[in-house]
Amino acid sequence: MGKDLATLVFAPEARVTYRQKVRRCLDVFAQMLHQGVFADSDGMTGLEIELNLIDRNARPAMRNAEVLTRIDDPRFQTELGRFNLELNTPPRSITGSGLADYERDLLDGLRRAATRADCGIVMIGMLPTLSPADLVLENLSANERYRQLNDEMAGARGEQFDLDIQGVERLRSASASIAPEAACTSVQCHLQVPPDQFDRYWNASQAVAGVQVAVGANSPFLHGRRLWAETRIALFQQATDTRPEELRAQGVRPRVWFGERWITSVTDLFDENVRFFAPLLPILDEEDPIEVRRTGGVPHLGELRLHNGTVYRWNRPVYDVMDGRPHLRVENRVLPSGPTVADLLANAAFYFGLVRRLAEDERPIWTRLPFAAAQDNFHAGAVKGIEATAYWPGRGEIPVAELVRSVLLPLAYEGLDRYGVEPAARDRLLGIIDTRCRLGRNGATWQTEAVRLAERRGSSRSAALHEMLQRYTDLHRTNEPVHTWPTT
Template structure:
């Protein structure tokens, strides 16, 4: 979510100074990389999980501040919508029982949060987009009471100067508009963090981009919004359109969107930071006290507050992260592709597949991306989001193939090898990658289960709104079992 802002009213002078500070931060980061001042460190991982709150009727419950106050757990934070929370899971190594430790900690944290939610007559649900949401529940008054969210809304809406227009064509079509970024609260994700050595960053980022379409096809869990069936992972086009600050004429001129896949493979993390500085004006020009170049010259480690804040307002699907922990700087790839849910087991299966496959691909020669056009990777990203488990994706050496065949025949063996490189215990490796294999075998992920269930309920003569509510109630019950979604009955 990010820190509380000191001020949310910015002058033109603030913006000029902020741009200078961002560029000075970029100079400091360049110097640190050239001098080898950023540590390789261990390949630790981290998870962020976004959560929705619902009432007894499975409708959004706008009580996140009350639940958070009762919970009093620093791992949980507010998110944009008043019905959203975020769980930040402390980072760890995957070696040995790392995946099992993740599962135990996440389940324990969700149980505690569930207890606090019940005191407010709410329940937790892990899902890409809450199917019972209506447009009237995503308005300015439903943004969480946090200075950063209010400032973001003012800046993005002000930059656009017009309503945000949504137009998504799936099996059904959604056309709507909003004068606020509040609809972004409909998008709830699971984000994976992977710490990498500076020299390896480009390989890991490129590998993450290359498999984004596969990730979406396997993990799609957001087929419904505003009672319409849209993409298997509607979160992707909706987030892009609901937070696009470009006026129409800027988009027509080719100005980059702030929610961005990118347009090329990279050779260094600096490629991404330099693009961010070149293409995107500041949204939150909050000024710190640090002179990063002076800190570096004095032998210290700069925090780079302006560069990091600016980077946090460019919403790449795979984002670069510079961070300092205990006075020690490091780099991470933040993988932001996947939705939340359906269960903790499903999310950790997605994580195991991502961490294992990316490591294997990043360390293979020749690199995959030398024979994969970047435009083909982006096309696969959109195809995976649109078609989900039924997607057909291009892969070098195989052409266009069903994603389920690609994963079972080509990618799962690589994910196994990558997890072995981390030293993951074979029992955890086999269990979580087995979930991915069975998901491919049954051709059922979260989006497929939701669509099948709603269709079955509607065949009994019930309308879409009732069917969505009944499906969401079932989803809540099955989620509590932590049994993977491909085993859920219809």
Template sequence: MGDDIAQVEYTREQRLKYRQKVRRCLDVFERMLAEHAFDVDTPLTGLEIELNLVNSEWAPDMANAVVLEAIADPAFQTELGQYNIELNVPPMPLAGDSFATLETTLRASLDHAESRANESGSEIIMIGILPTLLPEHFEAGWMSHNPRYEALQDAIFAHRREDLELDISGVESLQMYADTIAPESACTSVQLHLQVPPADFAATWNAAQALAGPQLALGANSPFLFGKRLWAETRTELFLQATDTRSPELRNQGVRPPVFFGERWITSIFDLFEENVRYFPALLPETTDEDPEAELAAGRAPRLQELRLHNGTVYRWNRPVYDVVQGRPHLRVENRVLPAGPTVVDVLANAAFYYGAVRMLATDDRPVWTKMSFAAAESNFGSGARLGVDATFYWPGFGEVPWDELMLRHLLPLAHDGLDRWGVDPAVRDRLLGIVEARCKLRRNGSWWQSETVARLEGRGLDRMQALTGMLHRYSDLMHSNEPVHTWELP
């Protein structure tokens, strides 16, 4: 969800004070990287899952306040839209049977939440974009009651000075304007966190960037938006356009958008925070009383709240994170590439592939980013989002290669080795990566199943919205079965 804020409007003086404070925080952070001890004893992973609420007619249910009160679990929090909630999983090590334990815990938490949501008249759906969502659902009362969201919306439109334009062409085309950031709420994702030492951060981030395209093709689960079939993973382009602070003229000048893949391989986490300060205007310029220089001089880890808040409004697909827990600072790569769903076991299979493959790519003697341009990695990302299982990528040693071939011949074996290095139990490793392997061999992911199901239902005479509703009903039943998506039958 991001850090809470206390106000919605800001003066010019507050913005100037914030800019100065952010630069002070950046200077202190640079000193900390050189001098301060970071928490690296037991690298931990974390997980966040964004979820949708629907009513009895399978339309979005603007009821997250009621549902969260019924769930009564601090692990579940609000999200941008009133039909969104988020589940936050406590950090854990990867070794042993942690994935198996996490699967049991996640299913129990979601079953409990589903039961309480049902009592309130809602149902929880874990999917990249809710396919029954339509523009008219945003006519009133769609935004969650949190000052951060209102302030963020005001800041985006203050920078744009005009309505947002959505223009996405894929299998079908969508063109429309929006006078709020409501379309952003359609993007529900899974975020994977990986704690790393400062010396290893750049290699891990570079590896995650290189992996993003194949990762998207593996997990795509967002083919429909506002009744249109667009990209295999429409969520990535929607998120970019629905938060864009730039007018068309600024886009033409090459100004960077807040949703940012990046533009170069890095040598330090400092590169990313320095880019944030140099290139991106403050959207939530709220200043604290912390004196970061004094905190550091006293031997304490400063919160650097202004730098953290600013970083939270630059939506990199692999975001750098600085945090302080129990007085000890640490660094994380937050992987934001994947959509939510389709099932808990699919989410964990995606996570196992990511953690295993990124470990091996980051520790290679001749890492992939020394043999591939950053532009090629960005092109792979776009191809994975647009085409999913039909994507073709550039990869060193393979040239132009179909997604499934790259996965089966190269990346999946790397993921096996990486999970071994993490100390993951072999039985757990084989089960989760076996799901990935079957998905690759059958070329079936959540996006494929959604698209094929809707096409079959339309072939029986249903119109598009009837087919989307029928598909979502089937999706919900299969989601609760926890059988991986590649095994789901078509109607």
């Protein structure tokens, strides 16, 4: 998607040709899997962290182009909204000191950026001070790919994008563009996995997604309303839903998708992408993947990758090439940004360790957990957060915090040990998850309690949200885990 899209107009025949090219890429991909040419690296990971810019009044600062110039660091890039940035970490193994190295590098990068930015940079799942007037087409980043994506999605929708989120309070709204999606700021955890075990890691990731979002919830407010503990989930689903009402009634799949079944191969997911989802950006690459393979090369598979990037699975398959060798990753997309680097890495360590242990289990969890139950757990975790109840085989309906402490954390410890993670880093990060669950305090509960106390002191909701965000911003710079933060 780095091409200049400003002059592109997609003709109907281009979409047909593109679809055919995606299928050709998929055939070559399946051939490569059969030939065993993929890299198999243990413990290689990556993190993408989405950030928000705020001014001195805790309002969104529409300045990402200027801020990127000031920061002058290639790790930082634009994101959808002009008040968003993304920080991409170099891939690294979590073996040994990898997690501790992540923390040091992230803290250093964020501090340097904050010093140069001339505005606040905050990690939070959703800016509570956003207003509908901020989430408009004019505030998309000055990158033509975002405008083109908006035009294609709005054209496919054919009408306004409706928002109707029922939580503790209710929000109804509508937008002519996908700009409201910019309110959703997340962390993507990338985990490189052996090709012949991809299905096991993806299934394990799906099985624990509900627990992840419950424990890490950090997005309770949107447009002045208290909604879900992780409102980002609902907003992302609705703000990018290209289906008009008639197609939803017909059962057409949404582009933001949990999925509908366990898989037996990574090709199941790419095949679903081709069968269920129309091309959004049918940009043709000059590469002929069949010819590249015939001559012994490694194809980029540009059309397959671009199409995959416009299907927003909560756990997405990723094909990539590094140092001349292809590899596969699970991109785990369920977690919100923040509250601190320590919290963020605790969430990542819990995920990496837990899925490793579950993927290698002789009796896999997905053979005992109905897929519909995993999806229900995901919804419950987003709505209720750390107070949610989940279904787990052998335990039935159980509070998420109890499930984590009694069942899942011991598995995460074992998984990190199998990666060879330094015990001190393992104990510190998983200890954050344990204490968070013991106290029932995560980013969402801290935010709601801080706002409740401010309102009790006589502040309006708007004033309480601004006050809360200013305190949140100060506290998140300390890197002390959110469960230790005072609310008064």
